[in-house]
Amino acid sequence: MSAKTISIAGPRGLRIPASVLGKAAPGAEDVMVPPHEPIDVPEAYGRSLIADRFAVEAPAPAKSAGKPAKGDGKSEAEKELDKLTKDELLAKAAEANVAATAEMTKAEIIALLVK
Numbered sequence: 001m002s003a004k005t006i007s008i009a010g011p012r013g014l015r016i017p018a019s020v021l022g023k024a025a026p027g028a029e030d031v032m033v034p035p036h037e038p039i040d041v042p043e044a045y046g047r048s049l050i051a052d053r054f055a056v057e058a059p060a061p062a063k064s065a066g067k068p069a070k071g072d073g074k075s076e077a078e079k080e081l082d083k084l085t086k087d088e089l090l091a092k093a094a095e096a097n098v099a100a101t102a103e104m105t106k107a108e109i110i111a112l113l114v115k
Helices: 043-051 077-080 086-095 104-115
Strands: 004-009 014-015 029-034 039-042
Touching: 004 029, 004 043, 014 086, 039 043, 086 104
Parallel strands: none
Antiparallel strands: 004 039, 014 029
C-alpha cells in the first residue's frame, strides 16, 4: 500500500479490492468492510470513493496497543447467523418481521437481525 493513506467508511459497507490493499498474490480475497466501519486505504483511492459518494472520510481505525484482540469482534449471535445461508437468513428475517430483501448482502441481513 502507498505510504499516504486515508481512513474511509461506507454507509452501506465497502468491498475493497485486494490489489488496492497491496495483496497482489493470486487468490487474494477482496476485503469486505461492514457499514460505517473505518478502513485505511491509499489516499487517491479513498478520495475517489469519497468524490463518487460511496464513502466518507472517517476517523482512523483504532490500533490495538499490545496483544491482539481475542476473537473477531462478533457476538455469539452474529457467529451463529454467519453460519446460515442467505436464504436461511431471509427466512429468519421474515419470521422476526425484519424488512430484509434478496438484494441485501448476508452481512446487511445479519446486521438487521442482531439489532
